[in-house]
Amino acid sequence: MSVRLDELDRKILRVLQQDAARSLDEIARIVGSSKTPVWNRIRKLREAEVIGQQTVILDAxxxxxxxxxxxxxxxxxxxxxxxxxxxxxxxxxxxxxxxxxxxxxxxxxxxxxxxxxxxxxxxxxxxxxxxxxxxxxxxxxxxxxxxxxxxxx
Incomplete structure (x- = not known):
């Protein structure tokens, strides 16, 4: 079952996929929003399991x-x-x-x-x-x- 995403959700997901270690302030600045709405979106995306486990990528x-x-x-x-x-x-x-x-x-x-x-x-x-x-x-x-x-x- 897919989740309905708007353009802000998509921007946030693109930023997080590039580097999930970015600060909330930096993510908000990149996507052109303020911190609170971005935090709420990320929380909802986690609850909907669009965002799963966060990890690091190692060089094999x-x-x-x-x-x-x-x-x-x-x-x-x-x-x-x-x-x-x-x-x-x-x-x-x-x-x-x-x-x-x-x-x-x-x-x-x-x-x-x-x-x-x-x-x-x-x-x-x-x-x-x-x-x-x-x-x-x-x-x-x-x-x-x-x-x-x-x-x-």
Whole structure:
């Protein structure tokens, strides 16, 4: 269910997506409003869960996580028990940044960040020891061309 946003809401969201650490005064100045209405809008956007958890974005390479793998998974099992176990396994693995269930020939795709190919193999061995998987294909990203958390509002 989408939330109705006016232009001021959209301006506030664009500013927050660029840098959520900005002060309320700075946000109000940028969007051309005063502090109280901006604060009320932000509070309402949080209550409506348009604004979720606030966090920081870390540089994976500077932290030694230089390898990004996209892992394509096919499974022959689709029952609820298997899916629950698979989901628990993914949530327990900090290397998994994203996981998506897909339509088509591939059942799942994972975005996995690790230090190198050996670390990926450790992840892979742990994954297949915990959950039965029919086929796994790992694709190494050679270069990240675009990465953003910003949504077009």
């Amino acid at each position: 390479e500077k932290l030694g996580l230089e390898a990004c793998f996209f892992v394509l998974i096919r499974t022959a099992e689709h029952d609820a028990g298997w899916q629950d176990k698979f989901l628990q396994t993914l949530r327990a693995r900090p290397e998994v940044q994203e996981a998506h269930r897909l339509a088509g020939d591939i059942d799942y795709i994972l975005k996995v960040r690790v230090s190198n190919a050996r670390a990926y193999d450790v992840f892979y061995q742990a994954l297949i020891s915990e959950v039965r998987i029919h086929n796994v294909t790992a694709l190494l990203s050679m270069e990240e061309l675009k990465s953003t958390t910003v949504l077009p509002v």
